[in-house]
Amino acid sequence: MTRNWLHEARALDDTDRLKGFRCRFHLPKDGIYMDGNSLGLASVDALKALERAAEEWRTRGIGGWLEAAPDWFTYGERIGAAMAPLVGAHPDEVVMTGSTTSNLHTLAATFYAPEGERRKILADELNFPSDLYALESQIRMKGGDPARDLLLARSADGRTLEEDDLIGMMDETVALALLPGVLYRSGQLLDIRRLTRAAHERGVMIGFDCAHSVGSVPHALHDDDADFAFWCSYKHLNGGPGAPAGLFVNRRHFGRTPGLAGWFGYVKERQFDMSISFEHARSAGGWQMGTPCVLSAASLDGALKLFNEAGIVEVREKSLALTGFLIEMVDERLFPLGFEVGTPRKPERRGGHVAVEHAEAWRICCALKKKGIVPDFRPPRVIRLAPVALYNTFEDVERTVAALETIVKGREYEAFSAEREAVS
Numbered sequence: 001m002t003r004n005w006l007h008e009a010r011a012l013d014d015t016d017r018l019k020g021f022r023c024r025f026h027l028p029k030d031g032i033y034m035d036g037n038s039l040g041l042a043s044v045d046a047l048k049a050l051e052r053a054a055e056e057w058r059t060r061g062i063g064g065w066l067e068a069a070p071d072w073f074t075y076g077e078r079i080g081a082a083m084a085p086l087v088g089a090h091p092d093e094v095v096m097t098g099s100t101t102s103n104l105h106t107l108a109a110t111f112y113a114p115e116g117e118r119r120k121i122l123a124d125e126l127n128f129p130s131d132l133y134a135l136e137s138q139i140r141m142k143g144g145d146p147a148r149d150l151l152l153a154r155s156a157d158g159r160t161l162e163e164d165d166l167i168g169m170m171d172e173t174v175a176l177a178l179l180p181g182v183l184y185r186s187g188q189l190l191d192i193r194r195l196t197r198a199a200h201e202r203g204v205m206i207g208f209d210c211a212h213s214v215g216s217v218p219h220a221l222h223d224d225d226a227d228f229a230f231w232c233s234y235k236h237l238n239g240g241p242g243a244p245a246g247l248f249v250n251r252r253h254f255g256r257t258p259g260l261a262g263w264f265g266y267v268k269e270r271q272f273d274m275s276i277s278f279e280h281a282r283s284a285g286g287w288q289m290g291t292p293c294v295l296s297a298a299s300l301d302g303a304l305k306l307f308n309e310a311g312i313v314e315v316r317e318k319s320l321a322l323t324g325f326l327i328e329m330v331d332e333r334l335f336p337l338g339f340e341v342g343t344p345r346k347p348e349r350r351g352g353h354v355a356v357e358h359a360e361a362w363r364i365c366c367a368l369k370k371k372g373i374v375p376d377f378r379p380p381r382v383i384r385l386a387p388v389a390l391y392n393t394f395e396d397v398e399r400t401v402a403a404l405e406t407i408v409k410g411r412e413y414e415a416f417s418a419e420r421e422a423v424s
C-alpha cells in the first residue's frame with residue numbers, strides 16, 4: 001500500500017506541541033519558507049522589540065544608553081545571558097556582538113599563539129569560506145605562511161568529516177583547531193565533546209563555529225569544555241539580517257587579554273573614566289570592540305524570547321522529526337528521480353537542515369521559487385531545505401517534496417537558465 005504522506009503530515013501537525021509559535025512569525029503569504037538556515041523569518045516579538053528601540057531613540061536620544069529598558073549600554077551582555085541556555089554556557093560566558101567573522105578574528109587573535117614547533121591551525125576544507133579567509137589572515141598577522149600553517153582536513157565523500165581523521169591531525173605542530181558545529185552544506189553535526197577532549201589531551205586549543213547549529217541543536221559549550229565559540233544570530237535564531245553575533249569564552253580564559261581590544265570590552269563600571277590603559281571586563285563582554293548596533297540587538301532580543309519560551313530541547317525534538325520526515329520522503333519518493341540525501345541519517349549526526357542533492361540542483365531551485373517555495377542552493381548540486389521547528393509544519397515539508405516531484409517529473413526546471421544569481 002502506498003503511504004498517504006499528506007495525511008501523515010497533517011496528523012503530525014495536529015499533535016505538534018510547538019504549533020502555537022507559527023502564528024507569531026511573518027510567513028510568506030502564499031508560499032513555503034524553507035530557508036531559515038540562511039535567514040530566519042521576522043517574528044512579531046522581534047519587530048516589537050525593534051520598534052520599541054526605535055521609539056526610545058526617537059524620544060530619549062543619548063539618554064537611551066542608560067534610561068532605555070533594557071538599557072543600551074549593557075545590551076550585548078544582556079542578550080548574551082539570554083542566549084546562554086541555548087548553548088549551555090554560564091550567563092557571563094556569552095556576549096552578542098559584531099559578526100560571525102569579526103568574532104572569529106578577535107577569538108583567533110586571542111587564542112592562536114604560535115610558539116616553537118606549534119604553529120599550525122587545524123580547520124577543514126568543508127568549512128564556510130569566510131572562516132578560512134579569516135584564519136589565513138590571522139596566520140599572516142603572526143608572521144606565518146598560510147600555505148604551511150593552515151592544515152585543512154579533507155573529506156572522503158565531499159560531504160562529511162570523520163572525527164577520527166580530525167583527531168589524527170592534532171599533533172604537536174598544531175596550536176589551534178577551529179571546527180564547525182554543523183557543516184553548512186551537508187548539515188553534519190560534529191561531536192564537540194569528543195573533539196574538545198582529544199584536542200586538550202594533545203595540547204591543542206579548540207574553538208567552534210556554531211553558526212549552523214545554534215538555534216536548532218542544543219549545545220553544552222561549558223561542560224564540553226570548548227575554549228571558545230562563535231555563531232551568527234540571523235539564521236536559526238531569527239535575530240534579523242546582520243544582527244549581533246554570538247561569542248563564547250570559557251570562564252577559564254577570562255584572564256586572557258582580548259586579541260582585538262576596544263573600549264566596549266572595558267570593565268563596565270569604569271568604561272567612561274576614559275583611562276588610556278586597557279582593562280578588560282572579566283567576562284565574555286571583555287571581547288566586545290565598539291558600540292553595539294542597538295536596533296538589531298533589540299530585534300534579536302525579541303527573537304530570543306521565543307526560544308526561551310519554547311525551550312531548545314523541544315525545538316531540537318521537533319526539528320529532528322521534521323528533518324526525519326523529509327529524509328524519509330526523499331528516499332522513498334525522490335530517489336527514483338535522481339535525488340539523494342547528502343546529510344547523515346543518524347539523528348545525533350545531523351543539524352537542522354537537509355542537503356537534498358541533484359545534478360540539476362540550481363535549475364530545480366529556480367523552479368521551486370517560481371512555485372513560492374524558498375530553498376537555497378549551494379554549489380555544485382545541493383538544495384538546502386530547513387524545516388524550522390518554530391514556524392514550519394510537516395505539511396510544509398510534504399508540499400515541498402511534492403513540488404520537487406512535479407518539477408522533475410514534468411521537467412519544469414528546463415525552463416530556467418543555468419546562470420546563477422549573486423545571492424543564492
Ligand SMILES: *Cc1c(COP(=O)(O)O)cnc(C)c1O
Nearest residue numbers: 099100101128184209211212232
Ligand atoms: C553564515 C556563516 C558565516 C557568516 O559570517 P558573517 O560574518 O555573519 O557574514 C560564517 N561562518 C559560518 C559557518 C556560517 O554558516
